[in-house]
Amino acid sequence: MLRTIGLMSGTSLDGVDAAWIETDGEMIGRVGPTLTLPYAPALRRDLRRLLDLAEGLEPGDAFLAECVARLTERHAEAVQRLREQVWEQMREETDLLGFHGQTILHRPPPARPGGNAAGAEARVPGRTWQVGDAMALSRRTGLSVAYDFRSADVAAGGQGAPLVPVVHAALARSLPKPLAVLNLGGVGNVTWIGADGALLAFDTGPANGPLDDWARKSAGRDYDKDGRLALAGQADGAVLARLMAHPYLAAPPPKSLDRLDFDRALKEAGAGELSPEDGAATLVAFSAVCVAAAARHFPDPPLHWLVCGGGRRNPAMMRALAGVLEGPVRPVEVAGWNGDALEAQAFGVLAARVARRLPLTFPGTTGAPYPLPGGRLLGPLL
Ligand SMILES: Nc1ncnc2c1ncn2[C@@H]1O[C@H](COP(=O)(O)OP(=O)(O)OP(=O)(O)O)[C@@H](O)[C@H]1O
Numbered sequence: 001m002l003r004t005i006g007l008m009s010g011t012s013l014d015g016v017d018a019a020w021i022e023t024d025g026e027m028i029g030r031v032g033p034t035l036t037l038p039y040a041p042a043l044r045r046d047l048r049r050l051l052d053l054a055e056g057l058e059p060g061d062a063f064l065a066e067c068v069a070r071l072t073e074r075h076a077e078a079v080q081r082l083r084e085q086v087w088e089q090m091r092e093e094t095d096l097l098g099f100h101g102q103t104i105l106h107r108p109p110p111a112r113p114g115g116n117a118a119g120a121e122a123r124v125p126g127r128t129w130q131v132g133d134a135m136a137l138s139r140r141t142g143l144s145v146a147y148d149f150r151s152a153d154v155a156a157g158g159q160g161a162p163l164v165p166v167v168h169a170a171l172a173r174s175l176p177k178p179l180a181v182l183n184l185g186g187v188g189n190v191t192w193i194g195a196d197g198a199l200l201a202f203d204t205g206p207a208n209g210p211l212d213d214w215a216r217k218s219a220g221r222d223y224d225k226d227g228r229l230a231l232a233g234q235a236d237g238a239v240l241a242r243l244m245a246h247p248y249l250a251a252p253p254p255k256s257l258d259r260l261d262f263d264r265a266l267k268e269a270g271a272g273e274l275s276p277e278d279g280a281a282t283l284v285a286f287s288a289v290c291v292a293a294a295a296r297h298f299p300d301p302p303l304h305w306l307v308c309g310g311g312r313r314n315p316a317m318m319r320a321l322a323g324v325l326e327g328p329v330r331p332v333e334v335a336g337w338n339g340d341a342l343e344a345q346a347f348g349v350l351a352a353r354v355a356r357r358l359p360l361t362f363p364g365t366t367g368a369p370y371p372l373p374g375g376r377l378l379g380p381l382l
């Protein structure tokens, strides 16, 4: 088993999640402490700007380089603080870091029924861009670093996301199935696990991303804490109906999203003209409807839903989901998992899979042509 620290900075741009986990990439051993190190407001603002600029950025851009240095430094701080906690609580060290980096652009190849692998000659190349300086992080911490988890999959015609499903499956080994694990981050993604262990996973649609943007723009808040805005408003039926016609919902998996993919559709549907409360209620309702649309792609209905990610803390979101999904919808804590640290833990497990050259992606998760290893490794473990 390797002693890993997984590091995830998700599409919400709220900060770095770090988690210590012992794993060989297939089995999970001891689970150690976790922490979240928020980005300073200025870094958060600059990273959000980077998302808007990403399409036209050159790799050598000075603003990009400066953001990368600051975000890598924040990751190094997270590692240092977590190692101290691990030492205090467990007298344990760390062998390997799983460094996801910050996604600033995600343009997967257009998904096709049956997967993107078919007809390689007609393939439209995709692009996914996670920024972060793995070399600097390795030097700064003295540890091996697994990184660049998505590009091998995209190069092989896969979506490059989601990656966490293989870890959901490892965690869910003893749970009743079919089961759906729903992550509500900036974007939503779902993993369906069949009774025989079959995996189907894809991004559902927007989750907290547009809601955070809306809370900031309409009410000057970082996010809609405890769903206060949404719970005080009414979803607008006409706006919702226009949004529900978005082709992403009916498109069969594999499929994945960029954080900004729905921004234009939201604007065109008139979401921006609603009151702060009704706008929030409409965005929440739409996120839930996207999940219900996702469930129509499952081979069998799930017996139950487990929800992780920050969206599970939003009562308006949980209520909207319960209203449109069949079967109980509960936070992953009911299964003994940590819904805040799950993605960070997953990147520890995925780092061990990189080190062992085990597959990260599968035909049922990203549309990879076959179970595909990925990621890169540097540092003493090489
Ligand atoms: N108490 C709360 N009430 C409402 N929303 C909350 C609450 N706590 C967290 N959130 C939401 O969760 C978001 C953070 O979620 P999370 O950390 O899962 O996202 P992420 O990991 O950055 O995204 P992704 O999974 O897309 O990469 C916040 O931006 C906020 O919208």
Ligand SMILES: CC(=O)N[C@H]1[C@@H]2OC[C@@H](O2)[C@@H](O)[C@@H]1O[C@H](C)C(=O)O
Pocket (backbone or CB within 6 Å): 010, 011, 103, 106, 128, 160, 161, 162, 163, 164, 165, 185, 186, 187, 188, 189, 203, 256, 257, 343
């Ligand atoms: C390109 C990218 O960073 N995608 C993220 C994003 O955030 C949620 C959803 O969109 C998911 O597809 C993915 O993250 C998780 C960790 C994954 O790959 O499983």
